Amino acid sequence: MLKVQSVRGTYDLYGVAKRKLKKVVAVGSATVEKYGFEEIETPIFEFTEVFARNLGDTSDIVTKEMYCFEDKGGESLTLRPEGTAGVVRAFVSNGMQQNLPIKFYYSGPMFRYERPQKGRQRQFTQFGVELLGVETPQADIEIISMAYEFLEKLGLSGQVTVEINSLGDEESRDAYRQKLVAYLREHYEELSEDSKNRLDKNPLRILDSKEDCDKAVVENAPLYADSLNESSRKFFADVLRGLDNLGIKYRVNNRLVRGLDYYSHTVFELTTDKLGAQGTVLAGGRYNGLVAQMGGGDVAGIGWACGVERLSMLLDEDIAPVRPIAVIPLGEEAEDKALEIAYNLRRAGFSVEQSYSGNMKKRLIKANKVNAVKAIIIGSEELANNSVMLKDLDSGEQKNVAIDDLIKELQ
Numbered sequence: 001m002l003k004v005q006s007v008r009g010t011y012d013l014y015g016v017a018k019r020k021l022k023k024v025v026a027v028g029s030a031t032v033e034k035y036g037f038e039e040i041e042t043p044i045f046e047f048t049e050v051f052a053r054n055l056g057d058t059s060d061i062v063t064k065e066m067y068c069f070e071d072k073g074g075e076s077l078t079l080r081p082e083g084t085a086g087v088v089r090a091f092v093s094n095g096m097q098q099n100l101p102i103k104f105y106y107s108g109p110m111f112r113y114e115r116p117q118k119g120r121q122r123q124f125t126q127f128g129v130e131l132l133g134v135e136t137p138q139a140d141i142e143i144i145s146m147a148y149e150f151l152e153k154l155g156l157s158g159q160v161t162v163e164i165n166s167l168g169d170e171e172s173r174d175a176y177r178q179k180l181v182a183y184l185r186e187h188y189e190e191l192s193e194d195s196k197n198r199l200d201k202n203p204l205r206i207l208d209s210k211e212d213c214d215k216a217v218v219e220n221a222p223l224y225a226d227s228l229n230e231s232s233r234k235f236f237a238d239v240l241r242g243l244d245n246l247g248i249k250y251r252v253n254n255r256l257v258r259g260l261d262y263y264s265h266t267v268f269e270l271t272t273d274k275l276g277a278q279g280t281v282l283a284g285g286r287y288n289g290l291v292a293q294m295g296g297g298d299v300a301g302i303g304w305a306c307g308v309e310r311l312s313m314l315l316d317e318d319i320a321p322v323r324p325i326a327v328i329p330l331g332e333e334a335e336d337k338a339l340e341i342a343y344n345l346r347r348a349g350f351s352v353e354q355s356y357s358g359n360m361k362k363r364l365i366k367a368n369k370v371n372a373v374k375a376i377i378i379g380s381e382e383l384a385n386n387s388v389m390l391k392d393l394d395s396g397e398q399k400n401v402a403i404d405d406l407i408k409e410l411q
């Protein structure tokens with residue numbers, strides 16, 4: 001028998017849930033467009049190597065979570081697990097290096113094979129931004145303030161904390177990695193199996209581990225800040241000063257490293273304590289080496305992505321659809337008139353609900369069900385003198401209005 005259900009970790013979106021999701025994306029788009037970001041849409045699947053660029057990549061996404069498949073031509077393809085790699089791939093394959101800086105935003109479905117739970121799905125929506133070609137801290141400040149404004153516009157800025165850290169440049173990263181590995185080796189037996197495996201390949205990821213045994217070891221690990229070289233230190237100080245200047249509150253979190261392996265300098269997350277374990281609603285950072293990894297030359301990048309479902313779960317109120325006007329014809333001859341009035345009102349910009357059948361009482365009940373503001377009632381008497389009965393469904397008041405005056409009256 002056909003299994004009539006959606007795949008585990010995937011959902012049908014409609015009603016309130018879809019309205020909230022749409023609102024998050026609409027507010028996000030309106031916000032970032034003011035900063036000069038333009039929408040880009042890249043394919044939902046790419047060649048696998050767009051996401052898994054090198055064998056040393058031990059991020060969860062690449063090692064465990066990707067939906068990879070071979071197509072009929074034998075190509076290894078992957079459903080995109082995140083947005084940045086696809087945007088950077090598009091940047092390189094379309095030769096956009098001549099027009100820097102480039103500012104893009106995107107929204108759409110991402111796919112990760114993860115254990116589904118609250119705020120964690122196998123298909124979910126991300127809204128994100130990427131700024132390519134700016135090396136200075138102004139970009140970091142602008143990108144973070146843009147994220148903050150976005151959440152403010154959603155009415156959520158009071159519920160989130162901005163956490164920030166610096167991974168420094170390559171030299172600082174190498175210095176820190178050495179110190180960290182030396183420390184972790186002393187505590188090898190206490191680490192989780194995953195972390196033991198990561199120790200050689202990507203030790204920084206251990207800082208990000210959610211396992212209690214790892215957390216206990218990480219507690220006393222060397223601090224990243226102590227390994228930053230002079231220029232990385234200055235870069236970070238400039239970013240923080242910029243945020244202070246804008247009045248954006250943040251918390252420096254020395255343990256913040258982020259899951260993907262291509263970050264450098266600034267990394268940040270906007271977190272809430274309202275969603276349990278899945279508290280990160282937006283995350284991002286600088287990825288100065290990524291464009292080069294894809295063969296696009298030395299182009300700096302910075303961006304963030306948010307979990308649209310996680311954000312929409314924080315919006316407590318339903319977003320009511322526009323209140324329509326109900327058109328209620330009584331009797332067969334009035335039906336044609338009703339269609340004509342509905343058509344003309346819609347063309348004039350009004351939202352109109354046509355009630356398809358039933359007597360006056362039934363149709364009024366339906367009008368209330370769609371939360372109509374007004375009802376336009378067309379009986380035989382009204383029909384005869386080219387007018388309608390306009391009823392205010394909140395106050396119950398009603399009056400006779402000539403059809404020619406209807407639009408003016410409703411405005």
Ligand code: ATP
Pocket residue numbers: 082112114119120121122123124125126258259278280281282283284305306307308309310
């Ligand atoms: P987490 O630590 O929760 O696994 P992540 O580091 O894997 O997050 P990113 O790759 O940075 O997440 O993605 C950015 C945002 O996308 C996250 O902060 C989160 O809000 C959202 N997100 C990530 N994975 C999922 C998922 N499986 N379901 C729903 N939202 C997700």
Ligand code: MG
Pocket residue numbers: 060259
């Ligand atoms: Mg994850």
